[in-house]
Amino acid sequence: xxxxxxxxxxxxxxxxxxxxxxxxxxxxxxxxxxxxxxxxxxxxxxxxxxxxxxxxxxxxxxxxxxxxxxxxxxxxxxxxxxxxxxxxxxxxxxxxxxxxxxxxxxxxxxxxxxxxxxxxxxxxxxxxxxxxxxxxxxxxxxxxxxxxxxxxxxxxxxxxxxxxxxxxxxxxxxxxxxxxxxxxxxxxxxxxxxxxxxxxxxxxxxxxxxxxxxxxxxxxxxxxxxxxxxxxxxxxxxxxxxxxxxxxxxxxxxxxxxxxxxxxxxxxxxxxxxxxxxxxxxxxxxxxxxxxxxxxxxxxxxxxxxxxxxxxx
Amino acid sequence: xxxxxxxxxxxxxxxxxxxxxxxxxxxxxxxxxxxxxxxxxxxxxxxxxxxxxxxxxxxxxxxxxxxxxxxxxxxxxxxxxxxxxxxxxxxxxxxxxxxxxxxxxxxxxxxxxxxxxxxxxxxxxxxxxxxxxxxxxxxxxxxxxxxxxxxxxxxxxxxxxxxxxxxxxxxxxxxxxxxxxxxxxxxxxxxxxxxxxxxxxxxxxxxxxxxxxxxxxxxxxxxxxxxxxxxxxxxxxxxxxxxxxxxxxxxxxxxxxxxxxxxxxxxxxxxxxxxxxxxxxxxxxxxxxxxxxxxxxxxxxxxxxxxxxxxxx
Numbered sequence: 001x002x003x004x005x006x007x008x009x010x011x012x013x014x015x016x017x018x019x020x021x022x023x024x025x026x027x028x029x030x031x032x033x034x035x036x037x038x039x040x041x042x043x044x045x046x047x048x049x050x051x052x053x054x055x056x057x058x059x060x061x062x063x064x065x066x067x068x069x070x071x072x073x074x075x076x077x078x079x080x081x082x083x084x085x086x087x088x089x090x091x092x093x094x095x096x097x098x099x100x101x102x103x104x105x106x107x108x109x110x111x112x113x114x115x116x117x118x119x120x121x122x123x124x125x126x127x128x129x130x131x132x133x134x135x136x137x138x139x140x141x142x143x144x145x146x147x148x149x150x151x152x153x154x155x156x157x158x159x160x161x162x163x164x165x166x167x168x169x170x171x172x173x174x175x176x177x178x179x180x181x182x183x184x185x186x187x188x189x190x191x192x193x194x195x196x197x198x199x200x201x202x203x204x205x206x207x208x209x210x211x212x213x214x215x216x217x218x219x220x221x222x223x224x225x226x227x228x229x230x231x232x233x234x235x236x237x238x239x240x241x242x243x244x245x246x247x248x249x250x251x252x253x254x255x256x257x258x259x260x261x262x263x264x265x266x267x268x269x270x271x272x273x274x275x276x277x278x279x280x281x282x283x284x285x286x287x288x289x290x291x292x293x294x295x296x297x298x299x300x301x302x303x304x305x306x307x308x309x310x311x312x313x
Numbered sequence: 314x315x316x317x318x319x320x321x322x323x324x325x326x327x328x329x330x331x332x333x334x335x336x337x338x339x340x341x342x343x344x345x346x347x348x349x350x351x352x353x354x355x356x357x358x359x360x361x362x363x364x365x366x367x368x369x370x371x372x373x374x375x376x377x378x379x380x381x382x383x384x385x386x387x388x389x390x391x392x393x394x395x396x397x398x399x400x401x402x403x404x405x406x407x408x409x410x411x412x413x414x415x416x417x418x419x420x421x422x423x424x425x426x427x428x429x430x431x432x433x434x435x436x437x438x439x440x441x442x443x444x445x446x447x448x449x450x451x452x453x454x455x456x457x458x459x460x461x462x463x464x465x466x467x468x469x470x471x472x473x474x475x476x477x478x479x480x481x482x483x484x485x486x487x488x489x490x491x492x493x494x495x496x497x498x499x500x501x502x503x504x505x506x507x508x509x510x511x512x513x514x515x516x517x518x519x520x521x522x523x524x525x526x527x528x529x530x531x532x533x534x535x536x537x538x539x540x541x542x543x544x545x546x547x548x549x550x551x552x553x554x555x556x557x558x559x560x561x562x563x564x565x566x567x568x569x570x571x572x573x574x575x576x577x578x579x580x581x582x583x584x585x586x587x588x589x590x591x592x593x594x595x596x597x598x599x600x601x602x603x604x605x606x607x608x609x610x611x612x613x614x615x616x617x618x619x620x621x622x623x624x625x626x
Binding site for chain 2: 135146149150181182183189190191192194214215216217218219220228229230231232234235236237238239240241242243246247249250252254256257
């Protein structure tokens, strides 16, 4: 298995990325190769600093350019085909790697996925799925958390189906409980889009729809899949993630709250595309990068995107 | 000053409401009268149980009917003019009380306000404002947190103006920092509505607009007024409120997290109407009711709704 990692993406790249990769490799089995993409000389120097003795192999693939965090995604990708993100998607498209991960420009990752490996046929809009820790253990998957700020009811209904398949194969849950984030339990509650999405989700035979949940149910172990638009989802997900730094600042050390730390999962998959693409926070630390790689490996094993394609095709 | 309280509204009414009123009255000055509205015999019996020795007076106004939590607001209000909510709004409209508070049917409270004291002229849509505790002390006011699930940019821009006036007179801040809840800092980020609202807020000369904030800034003491639609606002507000029960369940006792407990403020005002209307959680405890009454008193003193009418007229 080959996991590609953008060495140049993220606020603390390439140092934090290379360090995270070295940390990950130290614990990975022999059959995993981590492919670092970026400026060979810089990465080589950093790798030399770390006394890397791991079973897993670290490979470096050279990419001359870097897409900065502030650059316009589409423009940057077409002007910089030799950027680490451009090269990563080329490798992914050519099946030279099984997954591509980056803490760099999120928009460029999203657009790059759409342009290279492309959306799965039948998928209206790929989305970003966030892992939300649940109070009784495990995670719920929330989608969309930011790719689509404006959603139609049909998109939300499909997020429910995509999330359900993902939860099935990633978490091993036979019939994941799919819920719609809304502002009341009754089906006539909420925005016009939420009301219409509720009906579509209720009518879908592909999922186990349990109805609406509310903001207070976010961590409540009520749902395995939380469906929402990319605006509400992004705002809620970031609020949920703020629990950890807030608690830390207050001197609170708690096992559950620690799971709301962005580092603990390390990344969010783009779902609905023909491949494994994982994006991470710009601020990603080495620990976050390590966990992002583990998430990628888990996702490759689960083969979730092939299952999504099989169901939705 | 006369504060009316719906004795019959809430999951634990009338017991919890009467107990909360007795608690509040024990600490209130002489010039405050709390007017309990509901079935006289029931309230009388409950008041007799409490050894009420307070400077403030508790009055009872009889209302034969009760609007249940699940009833359709408009239908219930027209069919039950003698409900506690119906009577409360009659008193408020006739200026026999200075504020009306209820933990009952939120929809009926909202519709009741629109039908009786009515929206302030020039206000597109009244909204519900939530108090969000801030890490460096005090609260931000977030609006809308649930009255309007679908919002137009003009509504959001006006929420910013209404919230700014409210924060000015309630918190004594000369130029409250108004922020738009969004999914990125840049002004072109977010849903189409958020993008358009950003421009309107930026152009408004009535407010001190500081730009977009994100979900992670919810408690961050960055803004005094947080503008959002009633869907996102409701979901985020309830998620924020869930921090306290979650922490409590984990055995965490923290002064700041305790402020995220819904009981600590006890209510949320409906803003943009010609009077002081405060709604509280259905699950309100006596402590929540007590704090709701204190909020109402503070709001009557600040005379915020008159100021809003003066600015927007």
